[in-house]
Amino acid sequence: MDGGKKGSVEIDIGPPPPVKNTGGGSSTSSNTSPSQWIWDVLEFAMEDTNRVTFSLKVGFACLLVSLLILIRHPYEFFGANIVWALLTVAIMFEGFNRALGSLFAGIFAVVSMQIAASSGSILAPYIIAFSIFLVGAITSFMKLWPSLVPYEYGFRVILLTYCLIVANGYNRVGDAMRTSVDRLYSVAIGGVVTVLVNVLLFPIWAGEQLHKELIEHFDLVADSLQECVKKYLNDDGTERPEFLKTVMDDFHDEPAYRKCRAILKSSSALDSLASSAKWEPPHGRFRHFFYPWAEYVSVGSVLRHCAYEVMAMHGCLHSEIQAPYSLRCAFRADILDTATRAAELLRSLSEDIYNMKRRPHPTLLNHVHNSTERLQRSIDLHSYLLTSSQLSLDREEEDGDNDDDDGHLIEVVAINVGAFKETTVTKQHRRRLRSWPSVEAAELEDGAIGLMQRRAFERSTAALSLATFTSLLVEFVARLDHLVEAVDKLGRLAKFKHEIVSS
Template sequence: MESSHIISITNGEENNNNIAHMKKEKTTQFPLPPIVSHHGKNKIHSSFVPITSYLKDNKEIKNECDIKKMIHCIKVGISLVLVSLLYILNPLFDQVGENAMWAIMTVVVIFESSAGATLGKGINRGIGTIVGGGIGCLAAILAQNIGGVGNSIFIATSVYIIGSMATYFRLVPKIKNRYDYGVVVFMLTFNLVVVSGSRPGVKVWEVARERLLTILMGFIVCICVSLFVFPMWASDELHYSILSTFQDLANTIQGCLEECSKSVKEKENQADASFTICKSVLNSKSKDESLANFAKWEPWHGKFGFSYPWEKYLKIGEVLRELAALILALESCIRASKKPTSCWKSSKTVQFEQCEAIGSRLVWTLREIGDNMKQMKKCEEVDSIMAKLKSTREELSLVISTSMIAEFENGEVLAIASLVFLLMEVVEKVEELVKEVKELGDMARFRTRVTSESS
């Protein structure tokens, strides 16, 4: 008897493969076929929402990026105008004098597109300036007291020791990831202060104090503009980027299954978009790490509080990249050979509909856990989902049996075995994703959410 389950899943636009789409909510009906038994007692009704045009999605992404670039340019211009008032207005210029140039330099150097990046560079610059200036002042005063040839020897020795130690710390991975810019500013400030302040009659403390105040003014201007004028958060960008990856990979798996039922000509016309999506996911590591680093500097805003587990986002992103590599291999395997598809469809032992049902289960699971992350809610049915994924792996292990090997030629058996093996690897990665999202929910204290899946 034919049976199917209708699942209501909160989804974005038809192809939620960009950050803009993730911010829009839309409810669609997704027919979820049950996992068929090896004996074929249930028939499969697989219906997929067609994937929207890849060029259209690229255009929307480009438009949003252009808007962000324009906002960033306007904010930088506002900051430069405000900090230039230190030079333009006579009352302010009388207070800071030529040191106002340090405030302008600070704005140019530390202002970034996201609030977290600006705050992180600003704090690094401030700490590096304070520590480097303080140690540099002490070294310059000691050099002045020594005098004579000892003055030059002491300065050269201190510059060598401090420069070597600072460079060593820059090579430590944990320091390099978050404080590299601060260490660079420390070395620069120390050398400027200790060399310029070693001359007799130079008021080292006074020079250091004035420069620190002007740098602080530039930092305050940057932070105020970045946080209060159309703020752009690195945490939001990372969050929606991970969510869009879930949807992209789900759509790619869906596209792979659809290609198996189409002609070679149609496959060639539709495969490029899927390949491009997977390749973009594989190249997302450096971007995710940068966004996570910036997000750690950001203050409490919206749904993200202090000490939010951004490291878990990096772990989820790593698993998603591994899944993308498997999907890319799966798609390449499908495109490389037309025989497995025809064999699966014609064979009495190996039913192609079984793998379609398994694929639809994977698509639904990716969209479901992605939706959990989007709504920041826990799923109470995690154990049930894991149990069904486990049964899915058992289903795949029965697809190829000893009795069916004699029905095909060696090349056909190898091709079919390769596809089944890749599908099993994809199922294992989806299981790992479910576990990682569950751990994220526990660490971030997501609210409880009951999944809409019917058993």
């Protein structure tokens, strides 16, 4: 910062640190080495074993269908049309709606060819052309319908398969109707093989994945809440990184934060799993028909609204304006108790969904509400600490502009609140207890307000950041009531086992 020019600020951003190359060669070659590539593949496979299972099942289904081509007698019966079975296998493993699209396209093609054949050679081309136009227009319009947007690819498959079957089989030498029927049989064979492989060999149910992911989201929100609160209360400012570094939105020392951020992006994934689970037959612990998979999406939506508050609390944790460490310690017990009770309730709801049981939570809810009321009462009783600009001004006028004024502030907070004991801090620590903006930044402005009074106002503004953090925590607790209601509705519609808990 250039002190010679009044009212101007120069920011010197140094060059980035050099990248160390520990491998002795270029980083590109080390990252693309065969051993590193193999290790990355193994890590990717071990993260989710269902990926390996799915790949092996696709390969096995393709192998079974290819036997109809490699063996002479089936190939002589179906001919080259058996290739449609392979295409059906590849399409069906992409989604059940695509499989239905292939089946419907085959049926429509057979019906159209039958109508064209019975109309004579003159009208047949016009009927085929009109049917292609009609199918293309209807499928393109239906996939734009809001409620049918999730099945967009299914309509695309209908259009593609129908055009290939009809247009490619019309001018072939021989019976066009027979060609269409053979292709329909091939599509049916591919569909049957795919269903049998999916159901009988290590089935991967979308409903179970949805159930598992929702449980993980509950635990991640609870972990992220506790991590954020503990880090906020334990941060004395001595190791806080520069603001320009924290706006990168990537905190390597906070894994729960990154996972909580991933929850906010999981809406489309839950919707996709729920739409796929609706087509699955009763299985496992989900034995009754018309299982309320949509309620899982509703619970996930309410949980994401709770995660929004946690993300906002993380924003307070890494903001430029910070409350003094002494002031945070004054309300430490109440804030920590509220966060712990809220995380306990989240884990209890997660356990209920995992065990598929309905348990009332009046005791846990009362604990959470009581701890929140204690926190609000404590802030109300000591609200003068959050707006004590005049108190800080008097203290500074009495002792002067030195590093001991923050030590006196610690004594004032300790005497009035009685929440912590006076500790000995270094001058560097005391300087860090000063909040944004810094004294140097204030000196750059010309105004009628004196420097001492301006610093007092700045300290009061920084103290209000604690009120922001606590208000976000209180709002998080308020949203837990809606989350409990959503989980109870899910348990009622899904017919979870009702369990009475003695309070």
